[in-house]
Amino acid sequence: MTFVAHVECTECGHRHDPRLPLTVCARCGAMLAVRYDLERVAARVTKDALRQRPPGMYRFRELTPLDDGEEPVTLGEGSTPLLSLSRLAGHLGLGVLLAKDEGQNPTGTFKARGLGMAITRQRTLGARGFMIPSAGNAGGAAAVYGARAGLPVAVVVPRGTPQAAVAEALLGGAHVFTVEGSIATAGKVVSQVAPRIGWFDLSTLKEPYRLEGKKTIGLELAEQLGWRMPDLLLYPTGGGTGLVGIPKAYEELRAMGWLAGALPRFFAVQADGCAPVVKAFREGAETTTAWENPTTHAAGLRVPSPFAGRQMLRVLRETRGGAVAVGEKEIQDAQRLLARLEGVWTAPEAAALVAALVRMKEARQATRDAEILIVLTGAGLKGDPPPLPPPVDLAGSDEEILARVRRALQHPSPL
Ligand SMILES: *Cc1c(COP(=O)(O)O)cnc(C)c1O
Numbered sequence: 001m002t003f004v005a006h007v008e009c010t011e012c013g014h015r016h017d018p019r020l021p022l023t024v025c026a027r028c029g030a031m032l033a034v035r036y037d038l039e040r041v042a043a044r045v046t047k048d049a050l051r052q053r054p055p056g057m058y059r060f061r062e063l064t065p066l067d068d069g070e071e072p073v074t075l076g077e078g079s080t081p082l083l084s085l086s087r088l089a090g091h092l093g094l095g096v097l098l099a100k101d102e103g104q105n106p107t108g109t110f111k112a113r114g115l116g117m118a119i120t121r122q123r124t125l126g127a128r129g130f131m132i133p134s135a136g137n138a139g140g141a142a143a144v145y146g147a148r149a150g151l152p153v154a155v156v157v158p159r160g161t162p163q164a165a166v167a168e169a170l171l172g173g174a175h176v177f178t179v180e181g182s183i184a185t186a187g188k189v190v191s192q193v194a195p196r197i198g199w200f201d202l203s204t205l206k207e208p209y210r211l212e213g214k215k216t217i218g219l220e221l222a223e224q225l226g227w228r229m230p231d232l233l234l235y236p237t238g239g240g241t242g243l244v245g246i247p248k249a250y251e252e253l254r255a256m257g258w259l260a261g262a263l264p265r266f267f268a269v270q271a272d273g274c275a276p277v278v279k280a281f282r283e284g285a286e287t288t289t290a291w292e293n294p295t296t297h298a299a300g301l302r303v304p305s306p307f308a309g310r311q312m313l314r315v316l317r318e319t320r321g322g323a324v325a326v327g328e329k330e331i332q333d334a335q336r337l338l339a340r341l342e343g344v345w346t347a348p349e350a351a352a353l354v355a356a357l358v359r360m361k362e363a364r365q366a367t368r369d370a371e372i373l374i375v376l377t378g379a380g381l382k383g384d385p386p387p388l389p390p391p392v393d394l395a396g397s398d399e400e401i402l403a404r405v406r407r408a409l410q411h412p413s414p415l
Helices: 038-044 047-051 057-063 086-092 111-124 137-149 163-171 183-197 209-224 241-255 276-283 309-318 328-342 348-362 398-409
Strands: 004-009 032-036 082-084 097-101 130-133 153-158 175-179 232-236 265-271 322-326 372-376
Touching: 032 038, 032 209, 038 057, 057 111, 057 209, 082 209, 086 097, 086 328, 086 348, 097 209, 111 137, 111 209, 130 137, 130 183, 137 153, 137 163, 153 163, 153 183, 163 175, 175 183, 209 241, 232 241, 232 348, 241 265, 241 309, 265 276, 265 309, 265 348, 276 309, 276 322, 322 328, 322 348, 328 348, 348 372
Parallel strands: 097 372, 130 153, 153 175, 232 265, 232 372, 265 322
Antiparallel strands: 004 032, 082 097
8 A cells, every 4th residue: 555645736735646756846846756655654664674684775765755565776885874973073073973874875876876766666657768868976876786686777977987986887787978067967967868768857956756766765764763853964965855855854743743843953064166055044035046067076975956945945944054165175175084983985076075074163053062964975986086105115125125015004094
């Protein structure tokens, strides 16, 4: 039995039939969201019953849009660890600092959740192939879930997209196309071509199910924290699926009576070279405007005109959160710091959160008494590594090698 009540427009409230392959609101063109009969969900599941279920994002089956008996296209995504970063917290002068390590998902990023869910649903609803504009990781995830589903995928990425994601898409059997420009250019190509070739357009938040996959991060966080919410939650923001999805999870659990109290204060973190959400937040604008010449090596943050700008800004304001932009060097420094202190080599996008914490501490936006959670969206292996010292080459006599090793070890870390 499915617990979906209907699919609703987030702007005009128009209701859509979830049995159709939906994209955006048929009436006003805005983002759609799945609404559940939460009373029925609460009557059906208990926290104890949930605890007995196997890991993975489908353990929250009643809060997913899957039909009765619908088999998910899965690689075992979800149930990622919640890590305590006490050494980093001490270094930064903060109190409790927690990280949801989404780099441990299949594909090495949280994109696995969204694309797994979207491809599961859209295959059931009749899609014959998928086309997706991407900064890299979404394309890679679409390719591998397409391979699992036995359906063809075409990925359009900007030139210069990190090699790991392009390789992942190609290895998954996808057709990969590059364009000059950013994901915005790729998005235009997809919106032109996909309807002509009859393949489903999987652009960020232009269909309602990817959000339901990303939402499971919030469901897991609630359970992992013992059915509480943190005080502050930082999210590296491109298209904003998690920034919209995590509060959606919290709201649903609150409506079920499983969570109480205020939502965390949500902070969007972007790069100085592409910060449309930060700019709109500071200006008090209702939605974002296109960012000219977006540049950052954190590819997932290079989204100049996010489709869900309005929804993201609403989350930031309604939770009394904020928005922070950080520089390229700060991101690289943060990537090295997190890896050295905690052993977590995270993606540049996620490292931006650590850089933002440094700033927020200085500005007293982040304080020692707050419980802070950061969503580490991807593994470091998916991006280019920061500049690093070369390894010390060992050659020569045994004595020369020993001397060289001794000299090197005089420094606690070569970083
Ligand atoms: C896509 C991506 C982001 C941005 O996520 P959005 O949901 O588009 O805001 C952040 N980090 C990584 C590693 C990504 O792949």
